[in-house]
Amino acid sequence: MDTGAAGGRHRGAAQRWAAAALAVVLLGAAAVAAWVHFRQPVAPADIAAFLGSTTGDRALRFAGIEAAVTRRTTGPEGTTLEIKVEATARATSALYARTDPADYLRDRLKVSEASFPRRGAARPGDDPFAATIIRQVTAADEPFAYDGFIVARRGDSGWRLSLLSGGFVGTGPQGSPRAAFGPDALVAGEPATDARLTTELAGLAAAEAADNEEHAAAAAEADDRDAAARQAFTEAVAAGSILEGAAREEGSLMAQKLSLEILSSSDAGDVTALLRNDESWVDARTFQGTWSARAGSSPVLSLSSQPEQAVPGAGPIIEITQPWAITLEMDGHGVLAGADGRYSYRFHALGKGQAEALRRRLGAELSAARAATRPGMAYIGSAAAASGGSEAVILRFGQAQGLGISAVLESPGHPWRRQFRGTLLVNSRRSGGMPVRLASADTDAARDAPTASALGDQEELDLRLATSEGGLAGQDDYYSYKLAPITESDTRRLASEAARRTGDFLRVVRPGMVLDGFLREDQGFIGHAEMTFTEVDRASGSVSAVVRSLSRPGAFQRFSGTIDPSESALVLNGTGHGNFPSDDAFDIPFLRTPGAVSVHLVVAGGAISGVVEGDPHWKIEFPLAAFLAAPTEAADARGDEAYEAVFPRFPEKKGAYVLAGREWKPLPENGGHVVIETVKPDSDLRMPVNLESALEGIQGAFERRKKSQKVPFLEFDGKEPRPEVGGPAIVLLYVGSKLEGKPPMELGQADVTKSGQRRLPVLHGPEGKLEYGNDRLPAFVRTAGQGRMLLTTTAMPSPGPYVLIAGTGYELVQD
Numbered sequence: 001m002d003t004g005a006a007g008g009r010h011r012g013a014a015q016r017w018a019a020a021a022l023a024v025v026l027l028g029a030a031a032v033a034a035w036v037h038f039r040q041p042v043a044p045a046d047i048a049a050f051l052g053s054t055t056g057d058r059a060l061r062f063a064g065i066e067a068a069v070t071r072r073t074t075g076p077e078g079t080t081l082e083i084k085v086e087a088t089a090r091a092t093s094a095l096y097a098r099t100d101p102a103d104y105l106r107d108r109l110k111v112s113e114a115s116f117p118r119r120g121a122a123r124p125g126d127d128p129f130a131a132t133i134i135r136q137v138t139a140a141d142e143p144f145a146y147d148g149f150i151v152a153r154r155g156d157s158g159w160r161l162s163l164l165s166g167g168f169v170g171t172g173p174q175g176s177p178r179a180a181f182g183p184d185a186l187v188a189g190e191p192a193t194d195a196r197l198t199t200e201l202a203g204l205a206a207a208e209a210a211d212n213e214e215h216a217a218a219a220a221e222a223d224d225r226d227a228a229a230r231q232a233f234t235e236a237v238a239a240g241s242i243l244e245g246a247a248r249e250e251g252s253l254m255a256q257k258l259s260l261e262i263l264s265s266s267d268a269g270d271v272t273a274l275l276r277n278d279e280s281w282v283d284a285r286t287f288q289g290t291w292s293a294r295a296g297s298s299p300v301l302s303l304s305s306q307p308e309q310a311v312p313g314a315g316p317i318i319e320i321t322q323p324w325a326i327t328l329e330m331d332g333h334g335v336l337a338g339a340d341g342r343y344s345y346r347f348h349a350l351g352k353g354q355a356e357a358l359r360r361r362l363g364a365e366l367s368a369a370r371a372a373t374r375p376g377m378a379y380i381g382s383a384a385a386a387s388g389g390s391e392a393v394i395l396r397f398g399q400a401q402g403l404g405i406s407a408v409l410e411s412p413g414h415p416w417r418r419q420f421r422g423t424l425l426v427n428s429r430r431s432g433g434m435p436v437r438l439a440s441a442d443t444d445a446a447r448d449a450p451t452a453s454a455l456g457d458q459e460e461l462d463l464r465l466a467t468s469e470g471g472l473a474g475q476d477d478y479y480s481y482k483l484a485p486i487t488e489s490d491t492r493r494l495a496s497e498a499a500r501r502t503g504d505f506l507r508v509v510r511p512g513m514v515l516d517g518f519l520r521e522d523q524g525f526i527g528h529a530e531m532t533f534t535e536v537d538r539a540s541g542s543v544s545a546v547v548r549s550l551s552r553p554g555a556f557q558r559f560s561g562t563i564d565p566s567e568s569a570l571v572l573n574g575t576g577h578g579n580f581p582s583d584d585a586f587d588i589p590f591l592r593t594p595g596a597v598s599v600h601l602v603v604a605g606g607a608i609s610g611v612v613e614g615d616p617h618w619k620i621e622f623p624l625a626a627f628l629a630a631p632t633e634a635a636d637a638r639g640d641e642a643y644e645a646v647f648p649r650f651p652e653k654k655g656a657y658v659l660a661g662r663e664w665k666p667l668p669e670n671g672g673h674v675v676i677e678t679v680k681p682d683s684d685l686r687m688p689v690n691l692e693s694a695l696e697g698i699q700g701a702f703e704r705r706k707k708s709q710k711v712p713f714l715e716f717d718g719k720e721p722r723p724e725v726g727g728p729a730i731v732l733l734y735v736g737s738k739l740e741g742k743p744p745m746e747l748g749q750a751d752v753t754k755s756g757q758r759r760l761p762v763l764h765g766p767e768g769k770l771e772y773g774n775d776r777l778p779a780f781v782r783t784a785g786q787g788r789m790l791l792t793t794t795a796m797p798s799p800g801p802y803v804l805i806a807g808t809g810y811e812l813v814q815d
Helices: 003-038 044-054 101-108 191-236 352-362 364-372 488-508 625-629 639-644 691-696 698-704
Strands: 060-075 078-091 095-099 133-138 143-155 158-168 242-249 255-265 270-277 285-292 300-305 324-330 335-339 343-349 378-385 390-397 404-410 417-424 436-440 461-468 471-475 479-485 514-521 526-537 542-549 556-564 569-579 598-604 607-612 615-623 655-660 663-666 673-678 710-716 731-735 746-749 758-761 779-783 788-793 800-806 808-814
Touching: 044 060, 044 078, 044 143, 044 158, 060 143, 078 158, 095 101, 101 191, 191 324, 191 343, 242 352, 255 343, 270 300, 285 324, 324 343, 352 364, 364 417, 364 461, 378 471, 390 479, 404 436, 417 461, 461 479, 488 598, 488 625, 514 607, 514 779, 542 569, 625 788, 655 808, 710 800, 710 808, 731 800, 758 800
Parallel strands: none
Antiparallel strands: 060 078, 078 143, 095 133, 143 158, 242 255, 242 343, 255 270, 270 285, 285 300, 300 324, 324 335, 335 343, 378 390, 378 479, 390 404, 404 417, 417 436, 436 461, 461 471, 471 479, 514 526, 514 615, 526 542, 542 556, 556 569, 569 598, 598 607, 607 615, 655 663, 655 731, 673 710, 710 758, 731 788, 746 800, 779 788, 800 808
């Protein structure tokens, strides 16, 4: 026997047995693994409890649990099982469902709900038709087959179950436990149920009878209310009635106040009304329509308005240029209400007193404006320029017609007036709280007033004024105004000031008055001039004057005109007579050519000022402050008493005197005598400090005597003390024989030579007559009774020595 082959066979057999044994082992392991994998690790009791708390809502209990794991998964969160479940569910108690109480009462107690038409009057708890009646639909412990799938997840505290799907096989349990229907639920068919329903039906029948009685009474009362409502409606839409209300736009929280005035209302139902908003009583929109108040229906007022009835600028609804329709129904409270898709409306009728109060309120602004602007009303206050500065003004209202008004703006200190015309606005929306509107054209500007003032501004002015604290306040585009009514105190003060101005006018505009002043041209040129009043007739109001150029000696023109002392005004018209140099030197306009010219002047503010008519580039001013500050007798003074009321008693001794306080001090002659010297044209004789003075002084004298170089001087070398005086003006008195000359007295300022003599150039006329010519101070020279003459300077003198020529020369010193 071959041992190698035998050994091989033994090894092959052993290998086959080993493989077979391994297969048996693997098969057993697989079986164990399958049993472990699909075994049921969740207890049936746990599954039954889970189904009872979920599917049965604790009204069912589950038993006969058959469960099989259909799927097992293991992951990071642990083991999850899907389990198929078969079970039997049984109701823990009988289950009930609602039944219709009306059907039960009809079928069981033979009572119909239609037998109680007013059942709503009964209390809901006693109403059998509202009772909760239930019927048993599932008996206690009745079985139901259940199939489903649940998911079990292993957690730290055990299995967590959730329902994947499930349901009853066939018809499942129906209804809910009795407790679910509340303690008052009644079970159909029970004797207690029928007894309780029978009692409630009896109570319901009694309540129905009582309600029928109340309903009849309420119906009668409603008829009465309906009749009263119709009566209230017919009164509300009667001619003359006024309703107040509002319109609220859809989506808006704000309401627009409105009022409705019934103009006419006919028995046939035709009506005409005026609709107003809260801006004005005058502005109203006309509506036409109909009214109806039939029994059994709500009273209705229907109104409409066409586009042409709109009032431009009058505010909401009144100004809207489109057809407008309003339908209003009256409710039981007397309110007329309606809506048109855009606005909702509510109105209620007003009593007589309420209607009058509404009329006053809507017309208050216009009424106040009418009262404030009635003819004769006058106000005083200020007009402040937007660019700065303020002036006092008076506003006086004149004639009025309808809403048209007129007024004059005046200056309380000058005779300047500016005419205004205007209207009163009747709508507060248009007025903006300023219902008084006044307009003045540029041509209405006071020609004498400054152009930077409300009175003289060359622009058109449109005043907007409101009544404020009893006065007026407002503005135009350039000025703001604040005005208060003129009081009796204001009237007295203004009259006093007017009298003072008239007095100043009469003191100044007198024959012999000489004034120095200037004309300003708006490009900066200033021309110096002297004006002398030669004749003044207060009775006829005529005046004559001469205006001389102080820049061009010899140039002058004579004027004639009129005066108005009450207005402190005078007008001077050029006569064309005078001296008009033919050179081309620039000068004040009416001294270049003898053309027609008119000068308008006023005495106010310490000056005679004014303009050249037709030439707005020039302003004229002759200062008066110095003269007006000096004591001056009245313009119509007669007799010593009139002078002694102003001046100290006149001295009787002949000579010249200066007023120093309340004393006349004599002036020394100090040996005044005439010396003649030959002076070259470039001499520094009395050389002035500026070119203009040179032209009006020495150069003028040389022009008059082109070939003559001899100049006379009045010289003083005496040592007698000279009176020293001060003040804005110098007042001098001469007592003696009648003086000749025009003027008969002259005052000039002297120079002091190195050796101490006082001298000044003069004109040495025939018979030794002395005159100053253009070098004299402007002054007012007049007689003051027999053998006396007064001189008052009209310009403020500068300090220094002065010489009075009154037949001979006298000296004084101005501090």
